[in-house]
Amino acid sequence: MGLFGAIASVASEFRILPSGAANPSDAGIRPTPSATDTGTPTAPTAPTPANAVPTAPAAAAPPTPVLRPLTGALGAQVSDIAARQGAAEVRDSTLHDIGTLFGSNAGTSDLGSSLDAFAQAWQQLAADPATPDGQQEVITHGGTLAATVRSLSQGVEDLSARLNDAATAGIKDLNQTLSDIHQTNRVIVSQAALNRPTDETEAQRDQLVAKVVDLTGANVFRRENKTIALFTSGGQALLDQRPTRFTRAGSGQPAAPDAVPADGRIDNGRLGALLRLTADGSRQTPPQRPSPDPGSEVIRKLRSQLDAVANIVLGRSRANKQPTSFADAYDSAPVTDDSQLSSGFFIGRNRLSLDVNPDLVAGTRTLKTNAAPAVATSLTTRGRQLPVDGLPVPATSYPALVNAVTNAWTALSDNASRDARVAEAANTLMTSQTQGAGSPDLQTGMSRLQTLQTALGSTRQIGHSLGAFMSALGRQCPA
Numbered sequence: 001m002g003l004f005g006a007i008a009s010v011a012s013e014f015r016i017l018p019s020g021a022a023n024p025s026d027a028g029i030r031p032t033p034s035a036t037d038t039g040t041p042t043a044p045t046a047p048t049p050a051n052a053v054p055t056a057p058a059a060a061a062p063p064t065p066v067l068r069p070l071t072g073a074l075g076a077q078v079s080d081i082a083a084r085q086g087a088a089e090v091r092d093s094t095l096h097d098i099g100t101l102f103g104s105n106a107g108t109s110d111l112g113s114s115l116d117a118f119a120q121a122w123q124q125l126a127a128d129p130a131t132p133d134g135q136q137e138v139i140t141h142g143g144t145l146a147a148t149v150r151s152l153s154q155g156v157e158d159l160s161a162r163l164n165d166a167a168t169a170g171i172k173d174l175n176q177t178l179s180d181i182h183q184t185n186r187v188i189v190s191q192a193a194l195n196r197p198t199d200e201t202e203a204q205r206d207q208l209v210a211k212v213v214d215l216t217g218a219n220v221f222r223r224e225n226k227t228i229a230l231f232t233s234g235g236q237a238l239l240d241q242r243p244t245r246f247t248r249a250g251s252g253q254p255a256a257p258d259a260v261p262a263d264g265r266i267d268n269g270r271l272g273a274l275l276r277l278t279a280d281g282s283r284q285t286p287p288q289r290p291s292p293d294p295g296s297e298v299i300r301k302l303r304s305q306l307d308a309v310a311n312i313v314l315g316r317s318r319a320n321k322q323p324t325s326f327a328d329a330y331d332s333a334p335v336t337d338d339s340q341l342s343s344g345f346f347i348g349r350n351r352l353s354l355d356v357n358p359d360l361v362a363g364t365r366t367l368k369t370n371a372a373p374a375v376a377t378s379l380t381t382r383g384r385q386l387p388v389d390g391l392p393v394p395a396t397s398y399p400a401l402v403n404a405v406t407n408a409w410t411a412l413s414d415n416a417s418r419d420a421r422v423a424e425a426a427n428t429l430m431t432s433q434t435q436g437a438g439s440p441d442l443q444t445g446m447s448r449l450q451t452l453q454t455a456l457g458s459t460r461q462i463g464h465s466l467g468a469f470m471s472a473l474g475r476q477c478p479a
Contacts, residue, residue: 023243054154079271080233080268082210083217085420085427087273091295094277098298102406111309114145119379126376129369138367139360142205142313146346146354149310153351156302160278163299167274171246171262174215174271178230178243181208185239192226202226212238217268236265248275249283262409266461284391290389292414301390303351305405308388312398322384326398329378335369337396341365373444 032040103110117142125134138406184205209228212257218230218238230238237244246266247259261280266272281288282299290304292359318326324332331343331415345367350352359365379398387396391408395401 007267015341017364038280045159049162079220080217081423081426083213083269083272083425086214086270087217087268088416088420088423090273091277092157092416094298095294095409095413095416097159097411098282098302101152101159102409110406111148112399112402112406114148115312115379115399117141117143119376119399121371122379123369124374125369126372126410129265129372135153135367135369139356142345142356145313146348146356149306149351149354153303153310155304156299156306157352160299163278167248167271167278170271170274171248172267174212174238174262175243177208177211177240178245179241181212181228181230181239182243184208186228187265197228202435215269215271216266223413232266233268234265296414299388302409304389305391306351308386309402309405310348310354312401313346313348314348314354318385320385323381324374324378326378329374330368330371333368334372335368336370337366339366340368343366374414 019250025043033097091113118138121137122132125131125138128134184201186203188198188205191201205228209218209220209230212230215221216232216238218232221229221231223229229240231240232238245256245259246262247256248262262271263275266275276291276296277298279291279297281290281297282300288341313326313350314326314327317323317328326345327346330345335342341357344357346354357365360367380401382397384396384398386398386401387392388401388405391404395404
């Protein structure tokens with residue numbers, strides 16, 4: 001069992017308390033998706049004189065102070081745990097925003113309630129077609145439904161813009177940091193050749209390396225000449241002899257001639273999480289099926305799902321004996337009065353432009369009340385085929401589709417929050433093991449685990465879980 005697996009198995013058995021639990025590590029502000037908040041290192045600008053030792057670039061503030069360098073399997077696992085925490089924080093922040101977007105906010109109606117109110121208004125109109133108040137209720141609730149879909153859709157587009165900006169900035173930050181590490185490698189080689197101490201320069205490089213690990217989950221390889229090389233877990237070179245320059249699709253910036261696409265190559269760490277969140281296989285040639293990973297292609301899935309919701313009232317009946325759509329149920333009813341709106345209760349092309357027909361809103365046209373029974377039935381009938389990206393089980397009715405979309409993102413938000421706390425607990429524990437010199441103090445580790453137990457809540461299996469963790473840690477870090 002790896003270290004993360006051991007720690008996660010412990011943390012997964014904790015009963016996570018609501019916010020406000022006495023866990024000091026939980027008192028911080030929720031992180032944002034940006035991968036660049038740690039600052040950008042300053043690259044050297046002056047040319048290096050001949051026969052002189054190059055100047056090392058200034059080190060950026062590391063995500064986690066490197067107090068005792070680790071090598072071998074333990075070092076790799078500690079780096080992996082740190083990268084997992086960064087990625088979990090990015091996913092948690094993003095899915096929290098999505099969960100909030102689909103929740104009920106003060107003064108606004110959520111998607112499920114909007115559709116339910118609209119369907120009930122049609123049912124009441126079908127029961128009493130002559131009442132003017134019933135017609136106005138249908139128009140009012142239709143406007144609320146359309147506004148809710150537009151608001152959600154705009155929220156998704158705003159989130160997409162933020163994530164894309166953060167991913168583009170993260171690529172720029174990674175490229176600069178890799179260049180700085182490469183320069184620092186040269187400094188160390190020159191210092192070693194002149195028999196000068198390299199400890200201070202190596203410490204600066206360790207900080208830069210920690211930043212790359214946080215961004216990408218890089219594996220670190222130390223060379224005999226004291227330089228280091230960096231590779232992703234999938235084998236993509238980040239720094240090997242020279243730094244790799246990365247670019248990403250849709251960045252809007254010109255790429256260097258030798259730039260390597262980061263999409264699909266950097267999957268771990270904060271930057272990897274951003275690239276996976278913003279990926280969209282439907283734009284590839286040929287188009288790819290949506291990823292089943294809840295942390296991947298979230299914008300693509302959201303757009304597809306909201307398009308399906310808008311299609312509830314804009315779409316036409318499907319073939320293969322599918323139930324009549326809302327639009328066809330309204331349009332196919334005969335007009336009994338010249339003042340009635342013959343067709344097009346809703347207008348718009350998609351989720352971003354959906355709205356109630358302005359003639360109904362302005363009162364220049366009235367509803368076809370004889371359409372109410374068929375329309376009410378169309379809004380609740382089962383037996384539909386509604387495949388949507390990101391929903392593993394197709395919905396069979398309009399209400400089921402809306403509820404599935406809302407519930408899925410609410411559940412994913414909750415799960416992402418829990419995963420982030422598990423990853424934070426794992427990283428906190430491993431950071432404590434790397435502080436100071438000498439072998440890890442397992443007694444101190446046990447004490448910290450017991451503190452974590454108190455903070456997160458215990459179960460009857462906590463003693464067994466702690467023992468399993470300490471055994472795994474002892475095998476990785478023999479005294």
